Amino acid sequence: MNVYDGWRIAAMLTHHGLTQTDNIPDADIIILNTCAVRAKATDKVFSALGRIRRAKKPSALFGIVGCVAREAGSDAFRRIPDLNFVLGPQSYHKLPEILKDPDTKLLNIDLGGLEKFDELPQMTHSPSVAYIPIQEGCNHVCTYCIVPYTRGRELSRPYADVIRDTIHAAKTGAIEICFLGQNVNGYKYTDENGKLFRLSDLIRETAKIPEIMRIRFTSSYPTEMTDDLIDMFKSEQKLLPFLNMPIQSGAQNVLKRMNRPYSLELYCDIIHKLKIARPDIQISSDFIVGFPGETDEDFEQTMKIAEQIKYINSYSFKYSPRPHTAAALMPDQIPENIKSERLAKLDSYLNSVQRAFNESCIDKTLECLLEGPDKTGKHLVYRTPYMQQCIVPTPTDGTAPKLAQIKITAANKASLRGTLE
Ligand code: SAH
DSSP states (O other), X not given: OHXXXXXXXXXXXXXXXXXOOSOGGGOSEEEEEEOXXXXXXXXXHHHHHHHHHXXXXXXXXXXXXXXXXXHHTTHHHHHSTTOOEEXXXXXXXXXXXXXXXXTSOEEEOOOOTTHHHHHSOOOSOOOSEEEEEOEESOSOOOTTOOHHHHHOSOEEOOHHHHHHHHHHHHHTTOSEEEXXXXXXXXXXXEOTTXXXXXXXXXXXXXXXXXXXXXXXXXXXXXGGOXXXXXXXXXXXXXXXXXXXXXXXXXXXXXXXXXXXXXXHHHHHHHHHHHHHHOTTXXXXXXXXXXXXXXXXXXXXXXXXXXXXXXXXXXXXXXXXXXXXXXXXXOSOOOOHXXXXXXXXXXXXXXXXXXXXXXXXXXXXXXEEEEEEEOTTSSEEEEEOTTOOEEEEEOOTTSOOOSEEEEEEEEEOSSEEEEEEO
16 A cells, blocks of 8 residues: 555656655655554654755755654654655645745645545556556554554545546556455445445456456455355456455454454355355465464464465564554553564464465476566566566567566576476
């Protein structure tokens, strides 16, 4: 979501006649787009702003956008007085105001809902993968999560707007569409005639666009995985056989305190149904270890569910207490050393499964989407249907299909190697 926001900001400023640079001393405006989900990222923001302040030319404008901006508010100006702007994740479309009047201090951390999507220009150039946001915010209120505070209540974008953006992306080069939302499979939009649209409707309509060959969505909440959506994996072959559906913990009592009140039976049942709909589907998850009150036994339950489901790719984190969340105030916060031990154990297992899955792809031919050349220019980077990175030698004649059949020849934990067929 943040990467998408960054592109959108870049597209907006390009529209205002600016060009992009990664070199701070060259820049006339420097924008730090921030994430507040865990403390580590937030903690780095103010030291990064200090570094930017020293490296930039004196006349250059600088500031923060995104979730840390919303959390810090006017306090950011107190900490760094020469900061020019502080804009929350739903007000970065107001950024050009600072270009008009560089002497003001621009502060806007309001939850403007979907307003930013109306104000921002459509991106003129799409890469092969177009990220299409279909909702903002989240209504689930997981007790560890700061997102409902920083991005507000859940709002689904009008169906017609999403389809318009998807067609635009297809006409400007997109082959793959990734629908984005904090609770993406909970997408629900009722139009003026009272007709309800869900994510399955968006997928069905998008699959009809000839240029679009691959569809995916992230990230999903388990209980929103309704049968109409599961059926899409059977009926729409353009929907990739890969799903990120975070479980967070394998202990029922921990899930309850996380305010994720699904039963583990239900979660496993959904996976079972998905596998019936699409036998080659693979699942990825997010995990939090060391949630307040998590016992050794609870953690073992998490290991057990990981062993049972065999996620091919996962994101695992130590629980990080966040402001404005209920879990930060819970008793029995887990000491850092125990969190680190549990994370190391879980990661080691998850990595071994990921490596085994990557190795199981050797000798198979997978249809992959071109991402671009690697740093050396000698290789091309493709993505498999399971989002694995696959590296192939750049063809000597310089031609490379955007969508290619690739025979996998080698694998490690992080990536695959292959040859164009
Ligand atoms: N809507 C997404 C959340 C995005 S944040 C979802 O729930 O699927 C991405 C991941 O960060 C979450 O899935 C969770 O595993 C992790 N996360 C969120 N808050 C956290 C916290 N306070 N400490 C550690 N990890 C956290």
